[in-house]
Amino acid sequence: MVVRGIRGAITVEQNDAANIHQATRELLLTMVEENQLSTDLIASCFITTTPDLNAAFPAQAIREMAGWDLIPLMGALEVQVPGAPPLCIRLLLHVNTAKTQEEIQHIYLRDAVRLRPDLQQKG
Template sequence: MIRGIRGATTIEANLPEIIYSETVNLVENIVKENNIQPEDIASVVISTTPDINTAFPAKAVRTLEGWQFVPTMCMHEMNVPGALPLCIRVLMHVNTNVSQKDVQHVYLNGAVALRPDLVK
């Protein structure tokens, strides 16, 4: 069965090195919390708020060991007034037998404000 696992983080500045490092940190946390192997992943969709435009977060994901064949795609979130700025969101589609209530979604940095009900 395929389950969607969500995560989000915010960055301090629209700089490629920060985009890459925070994306890797977020993905590694999602993988750790859910005991995921790259072979279990069907695809990863990464979105950013429109104020992030100096690098593709998916490029950082593809540099992880064993992830070169995992399909990844980037896009921008809707530009909603008052939305959380400088935010990177991940939706990972994973083959798993874990029940939906036991999936561990991961929110880091300022993104904890998006889903305080899911933050440990």
């Protein structure tokens, strides 16, 4: 097994806790499902948000999910780049896996598909 990174991003409609938490859970669950992961394989999760999302911590939504309370989470602000989608949450999962880089399914949902159309697998 090696450690691999799995990228994902999703946009929300507005800056409020309910939208941020729902989108974070949707993205994470899709990443886990599409990559056939179990929480015991996940080493950590790095979370970023665009500066316009400040109503809630996405990490809080993850910590409330069953089995995620012991997984290290870290959050940060994303760099504002012209043309990048606003109201965006990004996740980077570090997972222990036997999969190759080519077998990893990166997930971009909603307007976040603009970030990496070359990696887009679902959405």
